[in-house]
Amino acid sequence: MTETIAPIEALKDKGPDKPPRSRWKDVWDQFTKHKGAMFGLGFLIFITLAVLIGPLLWSVEPQKIDIRNKNMRPIYTAIWDADAKVGWEKPLGSDQLGRDQLAQILSGGRASMAVGWAAMVLSLLIGTAIGVAAGYYKKLDGLLMRTTDLFLALPVLPLLLLAVTLFRQPLTTAFGPEGGMFILIVSIISVTSWMPTARIVRGDVLAIKEREFVLAARSIGTLPGKIIGRHLLPNVLSPILVSAALGLATAIITESALSFLGVGFPSDFPTWGKMLADAVVRMEEYPERVLLPGIAISLTVLSVNYLGDGLRDALDPRIRGR
Amino acid sequence: MLTYAIRRLLLSIPTLLFISFVIFMLLQLAPGDPMAQVPLTVPPEVKQKMREALGVGEPALVQYWKWLVQVFWIEPQVAIDAMFGTSFSEGKQRVISWQTRSPVMDIVIQRIPQTLWVVGVAYVVGILIALPIGIYSAYRQYSVFDQAGTFVTMIGFSIPPFFTGPLLIVVFSVWLGWFPSIYDTTHVVNDWASLKEQLQQMIMPVMVLALQITAMLSRYMRASMLDNLGQDYVRTARAKGLSESVVVLVHVLRNSMIPVVTVIALGIPSIFGGAIITENVFKVNGIGQLLLTWLFANDLPGVMTLTFIFAVLIVMFNLIADILYGLLDPRIRYD
Numbered sequence: 001m002t003e004t005i006a007p008i009e010a011l012k013d014k015g016p017d018k019p020p021r022s023r024w025k026d027v028w029d030q031f032t033k034h035k036g037a038m039f040g041l042g043f044l045i046f047i048t049l050a051v052l053i054g055p056l057l058w059s060v061e062p063q064k065i066d067i068r069n070k071n072m073r074p075i076y077t078a079i080w081d082a083d084a085k086v087g088w089e090k091p092l093g094s095d096q097l098g099r100d101q102l103a104q105i106l107s108g109g110r111a112s113m114a115v116g117w118a119a120m121v122l123s124l125l126i127g128t129a130i131g132v133a134a135g136y137y138k139k140l141d142g143l144l145m146r147t148t149d150l151f152l153a154l155p156v157l158p159l160l161l162l163a164v165t166l167f168r169q170p171l172t173t174a175f176g177p178e179g180g181m182f183i184l185i186v187s188i189i190s191v192t193s194w195m196p197t198a199r200i201v202r203g204d205v206l207a208i209k210e211r212e213f214v215l216a217a218r219s220i221g222t223l224p225g226k227i228i229g230r231h232l233l234p235n236v237l238s239p240i241l242v243s244a245a246l247g248l249a250t251a252i253i254t255e256s257a258l259s260f261l262g263v264g265f266p267s268d269f270p271t272w273g274k275m276l277a278d279a280v281v282r283m284e285e286y287p288e289r290v291l292l293p294g295i296a297i298s299l300t301v302l303s304v305n306y307l308g309d310g311l312r313d314a315l316d317p318r319i320r321g322r
Numbered sequence: 323m324l325t326y327a328i329r330r331l332l333l334s335i336p337t338l339l340f341i342s343f344v345i346f347m348l349l350q351l352a353p354g355d356p357m358a359q360v361p362l363t364v365p366p367e368v369k370q371k372m373r374e375a376l377g378v379g380e381p382a383l384v385q386y387w388k389w390l391v392q393v394f395w396i397e398p399q400v401a402i403d404a405m406f407g408t409s410f411s412e413g414k415q416r417v418i419s420w421q422t423r424s425p426v427m428d429i430v431i432q433r434i435p436q437t438l439w440v441v442g443v444a445y446v447v448g449i450l451i452a453l454p455i456g457i458y459s460a461y462r463q464y465s466v467f468d469q470a471g472t473f474v475t476m477i478g479f480s481i482p483p484f485f486t487g488p489l490l491i492v493v494f495s496v497w498l499g500w501f502p503s504i505y506d507t508t509h510v511v512n513d514w515a516s517l518k519e520q521l522q523q524m525i526m527p528v529m530v531l532a533l534q535i536t537a538m539l540s541r542y543m544r545a546s547m548l549d550n551l552g553q554d555y556v557r558t559a560r561a562k563g564l565s566e567s568v569v570v571l572v573h574v575l576r577n578s579m580i581p582v583v584t585v586i587a588l589g590i591p592s593i594f595g596g597a598i599i600t601e602n603v604f605k606v607n608g609i610g611q612l613l614l615t616w617l618f619a620n621d622l623p624g625v626m627t628l629t630f631i632f633a634v635l636i637v638m639f640n641l642i643a644d645i646l647y648g649l650l651d652p653r654i655r656y657d
Contacts, residue, residue, distance in 0.1 A: 153337060153640065155591070155632035157598055158613055159345070162629065165617055166351055176656075253482050257599055261614065262482040273484070280488050284496050294485035302480035309476075 030314040037310020040303035047300055051109035062103035063268060074288050086163055092292060095138045096282065102271050105292060111271040112252055115185055117216055119251035123190035124197055131201025132236075133227055136209060137206065145202070156192045158306050160254065164263040166222070178269045186266075189251050197243045204236045238315035243307030249301045256297050272297045327645050334637045341633045342626075343386065350382050350620050376420060392417045393627065397427055407434070421621040430609060430628065436507050437608030441597045444528040448535025451588060453554065456543025456582075460551060461570055471540065478537025483530050487603030490526045501526050505606040527604040531597065542585045546578040553577075580650045587643040591635040 030039055055062075063211065072093040073081075092101035134144035162182060171180035208214065215228050256273025258264040265271050267278065272293040279289035360369060377385060392415065399410040445538040455475075459468040495503035503522050509518050550556065551574055559569045598610030605611075609628060616624035 074561070108424060150340060153633060153637050154341060154344075155629060155636055156630050159348075159630045161595055161614070161617055162345070162348060162625065163600075166348060169468060188592040249480070256482060260482075260599065261602065276488075277487065282493050287492055289366055290485075290488050290492070295479075298477075298485060299481075302476060305480055 007121045016040050025146040029091070029313045031310050034306075034313055036306035036312035037314070040308075042305060042308065042316040043299060043303035047109065047296075047303075048113060051106055051113055054106040055103070055110070058102055058106060060100045060153030062107040062270070063099060065097045065099060067097065070094055073286070074101070074292075077288075093286075093288060095279070095289060100294065101289065104275060105272075105296060108270040108272045108275050108293065109296060109300075111182075111269065112255060112273070113300075115182065115189075115255045115271070116248050116252040119183075119189040119193070119255070120244055122186060122248040123194040123247055123251075124240060126190060127194035127197025127243070128233075128236075128240055130194065131198040132161065132205055132232065134198070135202040135205025136224065136228060136232065141202075144198075150200050151192070152195050153194065157257070160188055160192060160258060161261065161263055164258060168263075177266050181265050181269075185255055189254050193247060193250060193254075194254050197240065197247070200239045200243060203241055205232055208232055208235050238311075241315065242308055242312045245304055245311055249308070252297065252301055252304070323648055324643075326648065327641075330641050330644065332377065332402050338630075338634060338637055339390075341637075342630050344392070344628070345626060345629050345633070346386050346389065347382070348595060349626055368568040380612060382511070388415075389417065389626065391624070392631070398428070400425075401568065417623050417627055419616070419621055419624045421616065421619045421624065426627045430631065433607060433609045433612050436505075436606055437597060437601070437610065439593070440505070440524060440527045440601070440606055440608065441531060441593055443524060444531035445535055445590065445593060447528055449539060451532065452536040452539035453543055453582075456540040457547055457570070457575065457578075459540070460544045460547030463548065464494045468544075471544075475537040475541050481533075483599045484603060486530045487526075487600060490530065491603075494526060503604070505604045507607050518545050527600050530600050531593065535593065538589065539582065539585065541579065543582050546581050547574060550574045550578045580647065583650060584643040584647045588644055591632065591639050594632060594635060616620060 044046030072090045074091065074093045078095075090100055090102070092105065094100055095104070130144050132150065134141045134148075167184055171184050174180060175183060189265070214227060214231055217231055222230075255264065255271065256276070260277040261272050262277065265274055267274065270278075275293040276290055276297070279286065279293070283290050360372065364372075374380075380388075396414045399414070400416060402408060403410055409528055410527060413515075417427065418424070419426045421430060422429065455471050459471040460466075488650055491503045494500050500522075502524075505523050508521055509516065509523070511517050511581065546598075551570075556574060558567060559573045560566075594610070598607070599609045599610065599614060601610040602614060611633075613625065613628050616628065
């Protein structure tokens with residue numbers, strides 16, 4: 001007679017009652033704890049949607065000259081100044097040619113964000129490619145790192161100014177005034193800003209390439225291209241993401257700085273920096289024309305910086321879980 | 323250490339040569355013609371002569387070589403002549419600006435004091451504000467002060483100088499009327515009243531630059547202090563019964579300063595570059611503003627020499643930072 005012994009409590013569970021935690025879920029949980037980063041992400045999504053969808057909703061032509069309604073103040077000016085020239089048809093006022101400020105801010109933001117994203121992506125591609133090549137192939141390491149040091153020694157802002165003034169003419173004739181300027185600014189910003197990414201990626205690749213799983217992959221005959229794509233790149237993704245956020249912020253600021261100094265986009269193709277620069281001369285009478293694009297630039301860059309900060313914390317396994 | 327310094331110094335020569343070559347070749351592609359302003363009635367052969375007089379007629383490599391000789395051989399002689407009253411450089415061709423037809427280095431030397439006044443003071447002010455903020459935020463990590471400090475540094479990072487500059491001008495010179503909006507470079511300081519005026523006109527550009535410097539440095543200082551505050555030697559120092567101020571300000575601070583000092587050295591050349599915008603906003607006629615003027619005037623020798631000076635500054639301060647790091651931290655051995 002054998003009686004079945006009831007198993008003790010601890011042995012009764014059927015299996016895990018929760019699905020296993022994935023790495024990206026951990027990262028997301030840590031990320032949501034960072035208030036600044038959540039604000040940054042929210043604002044970045046908001047501004048991106050605003051400049052993408054905004055022109056469809058507020059369908060005023062940004063370059064339409066409406067000289068009768070020139071120099072209008074933003075609608076909120078009416079709160080403290082009853083005599084101000086305001087009107088609902090121009091919620092953020094108009095400039096000295098009567099061009100609608102809201103429409104200009106939206107389309108200017110579109111240009112600034114497009115330049116920022118394109119320059120950031122391009123500089124990440126260059127930086128990652130050079131970093132991986134230098135870290136993985138020993139023969140290329142010396143040459144590529146000396147090149148990186150050389151680029152780091154270049155005076156960036158003077159060179160940017162130089163390149164823009166020199167190549168503006170040929171490129172604008174080849175691709176049109178806006179297209180040529182876009183290509184020029186994106187390429188020179190990315191050519192002068194890939195170095196930090198390359199250095200970080202190289203350092204990480206050097207460390208990861210000596211780990212056992214890469215050795216295992218190589219021992220079963222995986223080709224170098226596959227090792228880089230499947231084993232190295234996913235593991236250096238976090239520093240790349242962080243430098244992406246910082247790169248976006250720098251690209252937006254650099255583009256605005258160039259426009260401010262008068263070497264950026266032409267005046268009939270406003271970006272935030274260009275609007276700010278054009279408004280500085282009338283700053284005393286119409287401070288909002290400086291403030292609105294300035295605040296737009298600053299808030300966007302601030303949110304991207306906070307996003308980068310939060311990403312760095314969330315992707316760092318030493319900080320995560322604390 | 324000495325061999326390392328000498329090796330780095332020798333290595334920086336080819337680097338600088340390469341950079342100057344790249345800049346020179348970039349400028350060769352410039353579409354502008356120095357003869358564009360000459361009236362159309364001037365016959366072409368005269369124009370050709372004028373071009374040769376400017377040194378443009380020859381092949382690019384010859385021009386580059388002549389520029390090298392002028393900058394590295396003749397200009398030092400001029401400097402020695404100016405210092406000791408000798409006459410090594412008499413009758414030798416110097417780098418001449420196309421715009422003003424006077425030696426480039428003379429103009430640069432006229433402009434440097436204005437830049438140094440504004441940028442140098444801003445750097446010192448920035449360091450003096452940043453270090454205490456960084457130290458205290460790290461010591462009271464996650465306190466209200468730390469959160470506020472982090473927020474302010476983030477803002478300093480994010481607001482570009484071409485926005486803070488006009489903003490300060492509107493608030494402090496237009497609405498309040500406290501400070502002049504334009505930096506008067508002809509102002510001579512000879513008594514207390516004029517010194518006060520000089521300080522008043524310096525405040526705004528210095529604040530714009532110092533905000534950025536503070537933002538950068540205080541974050542480094544905080545991170546570096548945080549690294550050190552958790553170390554074992556800090557616990558030992560506390561266990562010995564040292565007072566908190568000695569532990570933080572002597573033991574931890576000295577070790578945390580090592581990376582920060584190198585960051586300070588590395589930041590100096592980039593501040594010269596960043597001052598281009600600030601100088602432009604406040605109309606300070608320093609070297610940043612000079613570069614812009616020459617660039618728009620298509621003055622190639624001037625642009626070339628000035629950009630090269632910026633490159634020299636960057637390479638020099640990189641070298642200084644590396645050597646300082648080795649000197650300050652005995653754990654770092656380069657050879």
